[in-house]
Amino acid sequence: MIDVAAALDTWREHGFVKLGRVVDDAMLERLRTRAVELMLGQVTWPGLFFQMDTATGDYRDAPLGLGWQGPSLNYRKLEKLELDEQFRELIRHPSLEPLVRALIPGRVTLYRAIVFNKAAGGGSEIPWHQDAGKLWGLSRDPEVQVWTALDDAPETGGCLEFVPGSHRWGLSTPLGGVVPDDVVSRQNVDAKVVRLPVTAGESVLLHNLVWHRSGKTSTGQRRLGFSACYLSDDICCVRKKKTPRTFFEVFR
Numbered sequence: 001m002i003d004v005a006a007a008l009d010t011w012r013e014h015g016f017v018k019l020g021r022v023v024d025d026a027m028l029e030r031l032r033t034r035a036v037e038l039m040l041g042q043v044t045w046p047g048l049f050f051q052m053d054t055a056t057g058d059y060r061d062a063p064l065g066l067g068w069q070g071p072s073l074n075y076r077k078l079e080k081l082e083l084d085e086q087f088r089e090l091i092r093h094p095s096l097e098p099l100v101r102a103l104i105p106g107r108v109t110l111y112r113a114i115v116f117n118k119a120a121g122g123g124s125e126i127p128w129h130q131d132a133g134k135l136w137g138l139s140r141d142p143e144v145q146v147w148t149a150l151d152d153a154p155e156t157g158g159c160l161e162f163v164p165g166s167h168r169w170g171l172s173t174p175l176g177g178v179v180p181d182d183v184v185s186r187q188n189v190d191a192k193v194v195r196l197p198v199t200a201g202e203s204v205l206l207h208n209l210v211w212h213r214s215g216k217t218s219t220g221q222r223r224l225g226f227s228a229c230y231l232s233d234d235i236c237c238v239r240k241k242k243t244p245r246t247f248f249e250v251f252r
């Protein structure tokens with residue numbers, strides 16, 4: 001059971017909080033198996049999004065728009081995982097529901113559900129970023145994300161890192177996403193960074209605006225993490241180029 005009030009106090013102050021062990025061994029095994037089956041093309045869902053990782057370790061070199069490129073354990077991202085019944089179970093996990101509902105009254109939808117993979121060979125770094133801003137194409141910035149470790153994520157194995165309290169600084173650029181280098185250097189981040197090692201099955205609640213990043217894994221072990229971003233029903237897609245998105249319903 002998650003102590004919702006205590007978790008929310010810490011989340012409001014720091015922008016992130018460990019929620020403890022959410023996923024049991026049996027479910028972990030199913031999710032890891034499914035992630036591998038998807039990468040290898042043994043299970044397929046039309047509309048699933050894939051991005052292959054890069055050998056350089058710099059996420060900016062990862063190819064865009066190519067989708068699934070054949071069986072490989074080197075995909076960096078798998079997205080639209082609400083299409084998969086195993087991942088839907090985690091998105092709607094009964095231990096997470098009271099927490100999400102405490103933050104989002106009424107109908108809850110999903111902006112995105114992603115596996116971030118750092119393959120055993122190292123994967124790539126994800127730099128300081130915020131998960132909001134114009135890039136997200138929403139009528140209002142979302143705030144609620146739950147990241148769950150599907151493998152251990154130790155300090156040297158691609159754990160999440162945070163700048164505590166940075167969610168209270170607002171967006172570093174109207175566009176959102178990666179925090180520009182000059183903004184990072186003004187914040188004396190090295191003195192503030194908190195590394196958050198977790199073991200498989202543990203979840204973390206993140207504020208979308210908190211600066212976070214993750215390094216490569218140097219343990220020789222794969223690191224799978226799953227992130228779900230929850231939306232309030234009143235947040236809508238404001239993209240104009242294509243038909244506006246409608247969002248998957250998580251909790252009625």
Ligand SMILES: O=C(O)CCC(=O)C(=O)O
Binds near residue numbers: 227
């Ligand atoms: O899983 C990771 O390494 C990074 C996750 C992340 O940056 C995110 O959820 O926005």
